[in-house]
Amino acid sequence: MSENLTGPGGNGPEHKAGPVEGPPGAEGSPGDTGPDAATAAQANVATSLLNAVLEGNSAVVTFLAIVTAIIIGGLLIAFSSPTVLHAWSHLFSAPGAAFSTAWAVAASAFSAMLEGAIFNPHTISAAFHGGSIAAIFNPLSETAVNATPLILSGLAVALAFRAGLFNIGATGQFIGGAMIAGWIGFAVHMPMILHVVVAVIGGFIGGSITGGFVGFMKARTGAHEVIVTIMLNYVMEFLILFLLGLAVFRAPGLPNPVSPPVDNNAMLPHLAGATLRINAGFLVALAAALAVGWLLNRTTVGFELRTVGANPNAARAAGMSPERTWITVMLICGGLAGLAGASVILGTDFALTPQIYGTYGIDAITVALLGRAKPGGVVLAALLYGSLNAGGVTMQAQTQIPVDITTVIQALIVLFVAAPPLVREIYHLRGRRNREGGQLLAKGWSS
Amino acid sequence: MTAIPVVRHQRAAIDRQQAIAGIFVMLGLVDIFVFGFLADKGDAVFTFTLTGAAVSVPNLNLAPGPVSEGLGALSIVLGLLYAGLKLTSLSRRLTAATVMLAFVVAFLCWCDAGRTPLPFVSLMQTTMLASIPLVLGALSGCLCERSGVINIAIEGQLLLGAFAGAVIASSFGSIWLGLFSGSIAGGLLGALLAVFAIRYVVDQIILGVVLNVFASGLTGYLYDQALVPYQNRLNSPNTFSSIKIPVLGDIPIIGPILFDSTIFLYITYVMVALVHIGLFKTRWGLRVRAVGEHPTAADTVGIRVLFTRYRNVILGGLVAGIGGASLTIGSVGSFGKDISSGQGYIALAAMIFGRWTPLGATGAALLFGFSVALANVLGTIGAPIPSDFLLMLPYVATIVAVAGFVGKSRAPKADGQPYVKS
Structure with missing residues (x-):
């Protein structure tokens, strides 16, 4: 999915002008929708593809949502940069300059983003002149590193969605996991391999406790999980702040609240040499996605989970216990978000800080929505977001455009994905006329 | 809805009343044993006048021990009453407010005992x-x-x-x-x-x-x-x-x-x-x-x-x-x-x-x-x-x-x- 980024950097506006040409790329299909399709069979494929595009099925809508969000992000960059604003003030004396500057600024931003996320041509020529070969793969490694916690926490939100729960609490569960994984990492000393495995499991348990509490509260008292998770996020944020003030967690001799670094044995091993940050956490994340897929589609628990998510009353009538399912689901979801915390502290950060949770918890929601709450979709969405984040850092370093623009783009993507009728209206796609927005879960507080 | 959820709801209501009463009693115990017994030496002082105010109000000096224990006892009594009696919604809310207020006052006394005055x-x-x-x-x-x-x-x-x-x-x-x-x-x-x-x-x-x-x-x-x-x-x-x-x-x-x-x-x-x-x-x-x-x-x-x-x-x-x-x-x-x-x-x-x-x-x-x-x-x-x-x-x-x-x-x-x- 990350390849989609290449389009808007170079030919974004064309997508807007001619939506019909754009979308086939989303299908990733070799078939040609043009009129020169030779045989009838090919024409058939082409027609059905064209129909799929024009009716705007979910893949097409997702692709168009991403394109639209990136175009809006580009416009925002182009019309807020000081150099462009300066050029606009000379609009009447040099009208061309204003537009070309705007274009140049947006283009340089997105190409820097691309260099940071996927591939930087300079590294190749550098490699020929004695530079390192690993540097060529650094952008991809950074994308994977950024995607790892997003896959795990995205799964935590997605799985809860499938059970009809809205888990805004990935932040708190992330902290729970990072705290325990980190503590095992720096306070306990164990031999190689065993140490990292125990620390990762500790991360799962730490998140599990935090998430399970939410499930328990919902099952036993009916407290709405949205409120409980939001509140628990803040409780955990203050808890980690408090713990880092204690001697047990505080690195001695440092002025700021930081824990000691985790042992070498507890670090997730690098996958491709010491210079690239990609580590075993990425494999853990992919394995977790497979496991969640298996759980959802191949097990009794998964069946109950989906049934409860579709209709708790029907599930109860069929002899299932929604309450028990909620607790189980939140234990697993919390554990997944806890793994995300473990992957950060054991894979990239190596020490607990008060801000270790970053924005993973909220990003996880957008990742889960973009991935339509399916494990495979979550992985793809997390890779897209990981590439945006990795590219955003490079973009800020190269062009001084603030990295927050990626947050705006991410929010817009989800906004458009959540509102297929809007995307259809923008691109004049036929689509079904009935209003089918909010298909993931449309419930109120009373659910 | 059928009758089953209604029955569940009533049972939950009774449970809830007792649970709340239990919380009141627990808060009262905390008042007595934590805020009362474990308070530092010295009075808790509350000031009520800003510098430069026209009318000055005298400071309030409270001895944390007796005050917290008294408030704790009050909370426990109210908690027991809450569990035993059938109260109207207004008196239930008043009880809850009183217990919370008692807890806050006892807590403030404990925090401020023997320290700089607390500017109310x-x-x-x-x-x-x-x-x-x-x-x-x-x-x-x-x-x-x-x-x-x-x-x-x-x-x-x-x-x-x-x-x-x-x-x-x-x-x-x-x-x-x-x-x-x-x-x-x-x-x-x-x-x-x-x-x-x-x-x-x-x-x-x-x-x-x-x-x-x-x-x-x-x-x-x-x-x-x-x-x-x-x-x-x-x-x-x-x-x-x-x-x-x-x-x-x-x-x-x-x-x-x-x-x-x-x-x-x-x-x-x-x-x-x-x-x-x-x-x-x-x-x-x-x-x-x-x-x-x-x-x-x-x-x-x-x-x-x-x-x-x-x-x-x-x-x-x-x-x-x-x-x-x-x-x-x-x-x-x-x-x-x-x-x-x-x-x-x-x-x-x-x-x-x-x-x-x-x-x-x-x-x-x-x-x-x-x-x-x-x-x-x-x-x-x-x-x-x-x-x-x-x-x-x-x-x-x-x-x-x-x-x-x-x-x-x-x-x-x-x-x-x-x-x-x-």
Whole structure:
């Protein structure tokens, strides 16, 4: 999915002008929708593809949502940069300059983003002149590193969605996991391999406790999980702040609240040499996605989970216990978000800080929505977001455009994905006329 | 519904009464054994006079031991009565309020024993200041949700209001224009919420979260891109100064707390009254609530459901936008990244805590504001409790509240349900 980024950097506006040409790329299909399709069979494929595009099925809508969000992000960059604003003030004396500057600024931003996320041509020529070969793969490694916690926490939100729960609490569960994984990492000393495995499991348990509490509260008292998770996020944020003030967690001799670094044995091993940050956490994340897929589609628990998510009353009538399912689901979801915390502290950060949770918890929601709450979709969405984040850092370093623009783009993507009728209206796609927005879960507080 | 859920509900109600009584007794025990026995030597001193006040009120000296033990005993007795007697709803609330008050007083005595005097008036002033965005945000929630649209985007509305307030006030040199545009900015996000929730039928809880992310990203981006390089021109607004209301402002204790503040506090008073009267005493409010409870019925009698929802969600945004502006031009002046720091979510909790009523939400918001102010003040007097725990308090209280005390509270029936005419 990350390849989609290449389009808007170079030919974004064309997508807007001619939506019909754009979308086939989303299908990733070799078939040609043009009129020169030779045989009838090919024409058939082409027609059905064209129909799929024009009716705007979910893949097409997702692709168009991403394109639209990136175009809006580009416009925002182009019309807020000081150099462009300066050029606009000379609009009447040099009208061309204003537009070309705007274009140049947006283009340089997105190409820097691309260099940071996927591939930087300079590294190749550098490699020929004695530079390192690993540097060529650094952008991809950074994308994977950024995607790892997003896959795990995205799964935590997605799985809860499938059970009809809205888990805004990935932040708190992330902290729970990072705290325990980190503590095992720096306070306990164990031999190689065993140490990292125990620390990762500790991360799962730490998140599990935090998430399970939410499930328990919902099952036993009916407290709405949205409120409980939001509140628990803040409780955990203050808890980690408090713990880092204690001697047990505080690195001695440092002025700021930081824990000691985790042992070498507890670090997730690098996958491709010491210079690239990609580590075993990425494999853990992919394995977790497979496991969640298996759980959802191949097990009794998964069946109950989906049934409860579709209709708790029907599930109860069929002899299932929604309450028990909620607790189980939140234990697993919390554990997944806890793994995300473990992957950060054991894979990239190596020490607990008060801000270790970053924005993973909220990003996880957008990742889960973009991935339509399916494990495979979550992985793809997390890779897209990981590439945006990795590219955003490079973009800020190269062009001084603030990295927050990626947050705006991410929010817009989800906004458009959540509102297929809007995307259809923008691109004049036929689509079904009935209003089918909010298909993931449309419930109120009373659910 | 069949009979089974009803039976479950009754049993839960009995359980809940006993659970609450148990909490009261436990709080009483904490009063006695922690705040009473473990208090440091020396009196707890509360001052009630600000420097320079015309009338001075004598300080209050309390011996923590006897006071806390007495209050604890009272709480235990009330808890036992609560478990045993069948109380009316009013006396139940009074009991709960008394126990909570006793707990707070005992806690304050324990914190302040043998330390520098605790300035009660400035504590309450900080409480009012901290409560303004929470109250206005919670009112925004009431306006939206009473008409049937869930508003989690309060946080984003506060943030945009704070941003627009600071930037417009700074670049045009008029704080009143800043106040106005802060409100408009909140209203714009409200309009976005309304369009996506009503026209495109997007799930409203998800929508609110996404809009918050959007507002945070947008203001963060513009802050780095424009406000940092042009700090003087775009982000150095004046702030509203305090207006002392004649006569009322001179009353000892109450005057400086309630009647000597910026325009935002007075706007908040007016808004609370307007929203309460509007929603519960007028035909307008009856129609809004009808739309929120049963849109089909409302539609049948000729109320325009979608129009009502659009109007209320935008109105809510305008109100929350004022609260956002208070964060910048009402206090610190300049805008900082994520200046609302989760207060929109607290406002949401306050609204639920307050059972979707303006007055209840205001009370809850004041409670949250108080605990924030308390954390500040106790930090300065060196209380024997980490300030992180105090800052945690409102969140823990909310969890306890949604789990227990307000378990019976019910959202408007059609809250979060899109209305599609069939």
